[in-house]
Amino acid sequence: MNLFPQSNEFIKLPLKNANVLYLEQFYNSETSNFLFNTLRKEIQWQQDNIKLFGKTYKQPRLTALYAENEKPYSYSNITMYPESFFKELEQVKSDIEEKIAHKFTTCLANLYRTGNDSNGWHSDNEKELGHNPVIASLSLGATRSFQLKHKTDSSQRFNIELPSGSLLIMKGTTQEFWKHQIPKTKKHVGERINLTFRTIL
Numbered sequence: 741m742n743l744f745p746q747s748n749e750f751i752k753l754p755l756k757n758a759n760v761l762y763l764e765q766f767y768n769s770e771t772s773n774f775l776f777n778t779l780r781k782e783i784q785w786q787q788d789n790i791k792l793f794g795k796t797y798k799q800p801r802l803t804a805l806y807a808e809n810e811k812p813y814s815y816s817n818i819t820m821y822p823e824s825f826f827k828e829l830e831q832v833k834s835d836i837e838e839k840i841a842h843k844f845t846t847c848l849a850n851l852y853r854t855g856n857d858s859n860g861w862h863s864d865n866e867k868e869l870g871h872n873p874v875i876a877s878l879s880l881g882a883t884r885s886f887q888l889k890h891k892t893d894s895s896q897r898f899n900i901e902l903p904s905g906s907l908l909i910m911k912g913t914t915q916e917f918w919k920h921q922i923p924k925t926k927k928h929v930g931e932r933i934n935l936t937f938r939t940i941l
């Protein structure tokens with residue numbers, strides 16, 4: 741069942757204490773394929789170590805950071821220093837900025853190589869993102885589930901499949917009240933690239 745018929749307008753997800761907007765086809769499949777192939781090659785993907793409760797683990801995906809400024813971004817006990825934007829990534833940033841009339845400084849890129857790669861429950865609430873941050877998340881390549889859960893009301897959960905070319909915006913009190921994740925899947929899925937645009941103050 742297609743809950744979200746193709747449209748140029750965002751739909752707002754029915755979540756309390758949150759403002760999450762979703763557009764299924766921000767880029768068409770031709771542009772999405774081009775971007776996936778280009779970014780797969782051009783982005784300097786790396787696998788960082790993260791520290792959780794004093795133990796060191798390899799992050800279960802590859803990441804990279806791009807920014808207009810030199811400001812580092814720290815989360816899960818790692819500090820990333822940004823590279824400069826390149827042409828295609830800059831174009832994606834400005835396409836999204838134009839669509840939602842909001843400017844970003846920084847792009848955190850994620851590469852999920854297989855269904856075994858993931859991104860555990862978290863909020864994007866680091867202090868350098870400021871209060872009630874606006875975060876734009878573009879998906880390219882394989883479709884993966886994006887899950888949300890309310891921090892204090894366990895009856896509030898939401899699951900949405902994010903296909904290639906889709907754009908999700910989290911803003912308002914979303915990070916304050918909700919966590920999100922990309923769970924592992926046993927399905928045989930191909931690679932997925934996710935770009936999250938943020939502003940680092």
Ligand SMILES: O=C(O)CCC(=O)C(=O)O
Pocket residue numbers: 848850859864877886902920922934936
């Ligand atoms: O891959 C995704 O869709 C989510 C990425 C994410 O939550 C993050 O990088 O903070």
Ligand SMILES: [Fe+2]
Pocket residue numbers: 862863864920
């Ligand atoms: Fe996140």
